[in-house]
Amino acid sequence: xxxxxxxxxxxxxxxxxxxxxxxxxxxxxxxxxxxxxxxxxxxxxxxxxxxxxxxxxxxxxxxxxxxxxxxxxxxxxxxxxxxxxxxxx
Numbered sequence: 001x002x003x004x005x006x007x008x009x010x011x012x013x014x015x016x017x018x019x020x021x022x023x024x025x026x027x028x029x030x031x032x033x034x035x036x037x038x039x040x041x042x043x044x045x046x047x048x049x050x051x052x053x054x055x056x057x058x059x060x061x062x063x064x065x066x067x068x069x070x071x072x073x074x075x076x077x078x079x080x081x082x083x084x085x086x087x088x089x
Contacts, residue, residue: 006054013047034078041071 020043023036045064052060081087 003054006050010047010050013043013050016043017047030082034075034082037078038071038075041067041074045071 017040020036020040024033024040027033027036045067048060048064048067052058052064077087
């Protein structure tokens with residue numbers, strides 16, 4: 001029963017990833033593209049966590065933690081570049 005729910009959730013998250021990719025490619029402004037990239041990172045993180053639950057391996061949870069950290073740093077750097085035009089002052 002739990003495996004069926006995980007597969008349905010994975011399918012829905014894959015659909016959300018495709019929709020986010022569409023927003024990333026066709027976003028009218030740079031802010032929309034940055035938000036789509038951040039949402040893409042969060043959805044891929046959820047997909048990796050579901051895969052870790054399905055397989056029962058703790059290695060996937062560590063990878064998800066690294067991707068979450070990388071996504072936060074990337075979003076922060078892009079927003080800072082968009083506001084000031086320079087990342088490192």
